Amino acid sequence: MDTKLLISRQGSVVPYTTIEGPDAWTASDFPVLEDHMLHLTPDHVAELDAAVDAVLSSGKRLQDIDFADFTLPTLSDPLLEAGQEAQFGRGWALVRGVPVWRYSRQQQLAAYWILGLHWGRAVPQNAKGHLIGHIKDIGHDPKNPLTRLYATNAAQPWHNDGPADLVSLLCLSDAEEGGDSGWSSSISVHNEILRRAPHLAAVLAGPWFFDRKTEVPEGKKPFFEIPVFNYHKGYLSVNYSDNYYHLSQRHAEVPKLTAEHHEAMRLFNELASGPELSLRMVLRAGDVQLLSNHTCLHYRGAFRDSPAHTRHLLRLWLSPPNDRPLPECYAEIMAGSVAPGKRGGIIIQGAAPNIPEEAE
Template structure:
């Protein structure tokens, strides 16, 4: 691959300051959304002609071979998670204070270390089965799930309210109001996108009556397809001409949008291709483009939007999450989507997934991103002012 920019760590433009463990029990604060370091955004000619390696995969390699991407928890592993969860619950520690040091997994730890490496640098996804959510209930399940997550990354806030344990659930919000509403709080289709974290986890608590199924695709395979079929589209996606909405989830003094590219390179020699994308956050900015504050989407950008989605759909792997399933995937080189869904009629529970956003800092094997916070433990996510982290057991 082509050489990238300097490998040196970027300089943070501000100090996170002293962090109170009374407010932030694990002693860490989410850094939040920021514009990239523009001098690290490289021109298209610096990008590779083709990507190779384990992050490049085709759906047909996995479609009929679930054993390659599915792991059923053993009785011993469930017992170990149960013991750790019971011990944590007995300690009365806030759920936002869970970390590896207070959630010990003597034998699972080694497996999770290998899994973390595969998520970051390998195929980038896994589906766990057999997590006993119905036996444990939501509270203990949340503890065990978050405890599992501590071995893969650091929790980051997922919204302006500081949720480090998120809940994907239809709360009846209007999905057409895309400049205000987060789609995960509706039953609408989610187009292929990446979340604002290095790794995302989803634990299925309850299923929909129909729909709500998962699709994912190797963004590196998509890159190769576009390089061969539509290099013009690929070039458009690498240019820093894209504006991403922040939907009002901003700290004092911050702009309501971020100018960036969709596809960019890691810093350093042989920088890998990173994709940061969500069409809802691009299309929701008409309130600014109509006012002439930012440019409207060009014909080339509209074409790129269409072609990228169609290419993802064409090459995607379909996956169904049953109750007690946990999906973890990388946001660095995987794009994922969800079909629209319809819930059961009351009193049956609505579709409910518990969500984790996890950060993997550069010094701990994470990608060398062209953002100032690349080496912060809780890089990315959404942080508004000094909002403290919270971990609600259900949607709110």
């Protein structure tokens, strides 16, 4: 049987079949993005203000705050629904109207932590243990292959953030020019590859080697193996970041990328970035983006700051308690566990989890 002609859905996916469902979307499904946002009302904002005040007057460290420390009488349910949409629906959600422009830095961090609690447990994003990351150009060299590009103003190619089930951004301020945010359905990319070049789907479901850059947990090699297309217990989960595959070639133990690997990356990037499958917007102050790392890819355009306009976003990596099953190979990128709610993050010995007020 030629399974490429069959159709399946998440929860009962048959490998190498076209997947239908809300996470297999195209750009034409969302002609007006504003129609698909959670727009905070004045009542929502008043509740968030009160919750931020309660959190900051609690005497607790922000990372120790939980639902018992605040209430959002009418906002909690819409936030929970946004998380469900990202996990089990189309794979993404947008929130507009967090009043970051009148918040202090501590208030901004507290508000974002409150939102994130509705979507999962925050996990460390780097070797410094940051639970809330700062996405900002701090002068790191983007031409250095070991640089993590979020600390530069360079474009970030299409990828997902593998060490977390969900990734979120809160925009504090935008750039003078550029810095658009794009995302696409990795499930639709999978489907289109099956239609155009089914032999490459098999390549993408085979061995791929991923570099850890400078963030190597104790006892681990500086690289690991994880496929791009992961079929497991009825789900397709996609993990992709081509610059990490290229960087892994510096290790003598890693097999060389073949012509088929390069062909697969070329087609994957072409499809993910194309207007048919990708959505794009410039995140403005107070906008929140929430994406599934298993069903969405994302991208950041190059940007230019000025004294009046400096691009600065906050980021959360989140581990919900009820996300999909993942194969054991994900333990390499998920801090040693694939158990929902317990997996995720970059864990480096001696780096205590913390929430910095500024980029570092």
